[in-house]
Amino acid sequence: MDHKQLKYFLGLAETLHFGRASEQCHISAPTLSRQIKQLEQELGVALFIRDNRSVSLTAQGKAFVEYARTTLSQWRQFKSQCQDSRQPLSGELSFYCSVTATYSFVYDLFAQFRQQYPAIELNLNTGDPAFSIAHVQNDKEDLAVAVKPTHLPNGISYLPLGRSPLVIIAPTMACPLSDLLDSNVNGVMEWSQLPFIMPEHGILKERLDTFCTELQFTPKVYAHVSGHEAMVALASLGFGIACIPEIVLAQSPFKEQVRYLTVSEPMEPIEVGLVCKTKRLTDPVVAVLWKTAENLFTL
Known part of the structure; x- marks a missing residue:
């Protein structure tokens, strides 16, 4: 096996799609398929289960992922250390x-x-x-x-x-969520009544969970979203409010379509x-x- 085959294997293992993997590896899908078959023949095991609709890793394929990543990482490091210091x-x-x-x-x-x-x-x-x-x-x-x-x-x-500070945003457009927010005449935000666009993972979710706990309410979750940029887009369309890093909003094409909500105790x-x-x-x-x-x- 060679290192190109390991790269092709990892490309397919990550995407589980011959078309996307071949684009990522800059080769044709038939060439990718042929390289994977040669690798499987050399190893003597099937790395993928293929049918007309899907691609999935076998148990041996899952184990081989770690080997391929480690091998390529060590190879890059070895090549770097062997370079002539007189050359760029x-x-x-x-x-x-x-x-x-x-x-x-x-x-x-x-x-x-x-x-x-x-x-x-x-x-x-x-x-x-x-x-x-x-x-x-x-x-x-x-x-x-x-x-x-x-x-x-x-x-x-x-x-x-x-x-970056964390801010809570809501839509500026006319929609049921904006009506609900604008009807808040006593100045006290009823957070439990508002739909939330929640992050799926990470420190942002931890910060928001702490915020909800401190204010003693359980959020009404409209959707769980992976990626801060997508959260801004959904908030701008009125699907819910979202907690995001302010630096994300500064770069967003939807920054003019959202507004800040006042928070009595800003998050860390x-x-x-x-x-x-x-x-x-x-x-x-x-x-x-x-x-x-x-x-x-x-x-």
Whole structure:
């Protein structure tokens, strides 16, 4: 087996879809299928269960995911350490963050990094920040931008990038939710009567759960949503109110379609930072990006 086959395997294991995986790996679907079959033949086991409608991992396939991620991570680190110090540093990095973070933190970081290390390939993946630390722990990504948790896991290094207040937003459009909010004439918010757009995971959910507990009410949940940007969109359409980091709203195309709700006791702000496995900082390619971030965000 070669390292390209391991990349193809992980692409299919993550998407469980030959079309999406082939696009992600920049090969055709038939080529991907052929490479997976060759890998299975070499291993002597089936890694995937395929039918006309779905793809799923076998028990052996699930076990092979960890092997593939670890092998590729160690291979990248070994290649970095073997580079000639007289030559420009080269290699590749995988980086995970939310869409908002690409504007607020990552753009300036990547702009400076690309100027200093043009031979290093950056692979950027976006998604729910609640998964950032897990992606790094599982070697799915080299580095990620994450909301700092209450307790940082062992073996994870953290570099603060910034802070953001948490705000509760509601729609500005005419709708039943706006009517309910506007009928509040005594100035006391009846939180238990309002529909909430709730985050599925992460520190934001913890903050909101604490808020509800302190005010002694159980929220009426309209929907659980993965991703802060989607929460702003649903709130702007009047489906419910949402608690989000203010930095998300600042970058949202829907910021003019929502309004702030007054909170008597503001929630604790969140802190956003760069995370990486501590042992991965010995990789020269990972280390120079970390150093670039230190210089950029600690001035």
